[in-house]
Amino acid sequence: MPTSRLRVYHGPDSTVKANTPENRLNATDTVTLPAEEIIPLLAEAHASRRTWLSDFADDEVTISSDLYEVLVAYRFFNRPA
Numbered sequence: 001m002p003t004s005r006l007r008v009y010h011g012p013d014s015t016v017k018a019n020t021p022e023n024r025l026n027a028t029d030t031v032t033l034p035a036e037e038i039i040p041l042l043a044e045a046h047a048s049r050r051t052w053l054s055d056f057a058d059d060e061v062t063i064s065s066d067l068y069e070v071l072v073a074y075r076f077f078n079r080p081a
Contacts, residue, residue: 035067 045053063071 042053
């Protein structure tokens, strides 16, 4: 009986560089995209009280320092009287 030869699968070809949502993941499992793509989705999920959003509550998010300053100022000036 002939023996079958097994091959090791190493995953998808890493030479694909298309900027599609499926190909935006890199080796560290991070995605870089414009804020305008994610902010409406997060706002809608928060307003709709989607339970999946809480799965990511402890995840860290990296933002620019100027956006951070705006958010801190907004939080300070948006306090109820």
